[in-house]
Amino acid sequence: MINQDTAPERTDIAIIGAGPGGIFAAYELMKKDPSLKVTVLEAGYSLEKRHCPIDGKKIKTCIGCKVCSIMNGFGGAGAFSDGKYNITNDFGGTLYEYIGREKAIELMQYVDDINMTHGGEGTQLYTTAGTRLRTVCMQNKLQLLEASVRHLGTDKNYVVLQNLFEELKDHIDFHFEDRVESIEKQENGYLIRHAKGTTFCKTCIISVGRSGSKWMEKVCADLGIDTLSNRVDIGVRVELPAEIFAHITDELYEGKIVYRTEKFEDRVRTFCMNPHGIVVNENTNGIITVNGHSFEDDSRKTGNTNFALLVAKHFSEPFKDSNGYGESIARLSNMLGGGVIVQRFGDLERGRRSTEKRIRESTVRPTLAATPGDLSLVLPKRILDGIIEMIHALDKIAPGTANDDTLLYGVEVKFYNMEVRLDSDLETCHKGLYVIGDGSGVTHSLSHASASGIYVADRILEKRAQAE
Ligand SMILES: Cc1cc2nc3c(=O)[nH]c(=O)nc-3n(C[C@H](O)[C@H](O)[C@H](O)COP(=O)(O)OP(=O)(O)OC[C@H]3O[C@@H](n4cnc5c(N)ncnc54)[C@H](O)[C@@H]3O)c2cc1C
8 A cells, every 4th residue: 555645765776676687786876876875666576585385286377476485585586596697698588789789799798797796606607608509509490699607506596696685685675565656757857656655756767577567558658658568489389309419408508499491481599498407387477388407416306308489479569469369369378278289390290199008108297287288270371381381490409309209298489578669778768768688578588687677777877977
C-alpha cells in the first residue's frame, strides 16, 4: 500500500530492478562517486531469500508464486543460471548499435574483470579465436559466431552476486519486495510510486528485464515514449549423445552456429548448448515450452548434449505482435501434447508421429518425459524446413546429428521485449530517464545487460560533471 501522505524520499539516482543491468549501474556509480545517494527498487527478494518451491518431490511444477524467485530479486533472471558471460557483439543484444562495437567489448571485458575480482577467479574463458572449427563450418555453409565465453557455472555465479551485494549494501539503499507501480514526470525529475512508498529523483535508470516487459510497455505508453516491435525466436530443442558434439563443446563449451537455409534464405541458429545436460520444461505464464540446463557437479551430468535450433520471426505491419505469434504456436503444441512434444528426427523425416514404443526403442534416452507426437502439426512449414536443413548441415561437422534417433522437443520459444526508442546514451526522449538491460529490448544476455548498466552510469556521471 502506498502511503500518499508522507513526503517522498529523495535520492540522486533511482534504479528500478536489481538484475545485472541495475547491479552494475549501481556498482559503477558507487565506485566513481561515493557521495551520490543511489536507491535501488526491486520487486523481488534479496539473494538469500530467493527460493523456488519446486523441489521435484512435493512440488513438481510451477505454482505461480506472487513473486517468482527464479526471475525476480537481487541478481535478476540470471541469478541461478549457468552464468555464461558471452563477450561478443555477434549475439546477446545490439548494444553496439548504440555505443559502438569497441566500447561494447571494452565494457563487457570490464564486467568480466569485476566478476573475476568478486569470486569468479579460476573459471574458464573459452574462445573461438584461432579455432579450426571456424574453417570447418565455413566449408559446410555454416558460420561460427565469434565470442569469448566466461563460464562461471551456477555455483560461482551465485558467489559473485553474494560478494557484489556485500560490497554494495553499505553504500546503496536497496529496497527489496518493493515493486514500482508508476513513474510520473515532474518539473525537475521523476516521482516514483512503489509498493512501500514514493521516491523522488532527478535521474532514473529503468532495468526491469523480461519479467518487467508488460510494465515497461505501460510506462512507455504513459510517458509517450516510442517503442518498436521486437522479434520472437521459434524452434526445437535437439538432444543427442554427448559424443557427437564433444569436439565442439570440449573446445568452446558452446558453439553459436548459424545456417542460412537454401530454400528461404532464413537464418537458423544454435542456442544454449548444454553438454551432458538435461532438457527441461519452462512455464511462461501458463504456456509450457522447452529449455535446457547443464550442471557443474559431475554426479548430475548425463550422457546427452542438448541445444536449441531457432528461427527468428519479426512482424511489423499490419500485425506487430511477434511474441503473440510465438505464444500461439506454443499453445498449439500444448493443446496437442498436453505440454512439450518429443519426436525422433527419423520419424519427422518419414512424416509419421513418434510413439511411446518408438521413443522407448530409440538409442537416445530422453532426459525429459515429454509426449511423443508430430512436430510437423505444430511448427509452420517454413520454420520446420529450415530446422531440417540445419540438422543436415550440422551433420557434416558433427556426424550423427541427423541420425534417426536424434530427439527433437518442441516447441522452444524465446520471447524478446519490444525495443524502447533510446538515443546513443540509452536515454529516452525525457531528460534523465534511461532504460538499460533486457527491459530496453537492446540487450538479451548477462554481459550486454551488465555492460549497458556500466555505460549509463558513466554517461550520467559525465553529464553531472559537465553541469557543475
Ligand atoms: C534460467 C535462465 C538462464 C539464463 N542463462 C543465461 C546465461 O547463461 N547467459 C546469458 O547471457 N544470459 C542468460 N539468461 C538471460 C539473462 O539472465 C538476462 O539476459 C539478464 O538477466 C538480463 O539482465 P537485466 O538486468 O536486464 O534484467 P533481469 O535480470 O531480468 O532483472 C530485472 C529485475 O527487475 C525487477 N523488476 C521487474 N519489474 C519491476 C518493477 N516494476 N519494480 C521493481 N523491480 C522490477 C525484476 O524483479 C528483476 O529482478 C538466462 C535467463 C534465465 C531465465
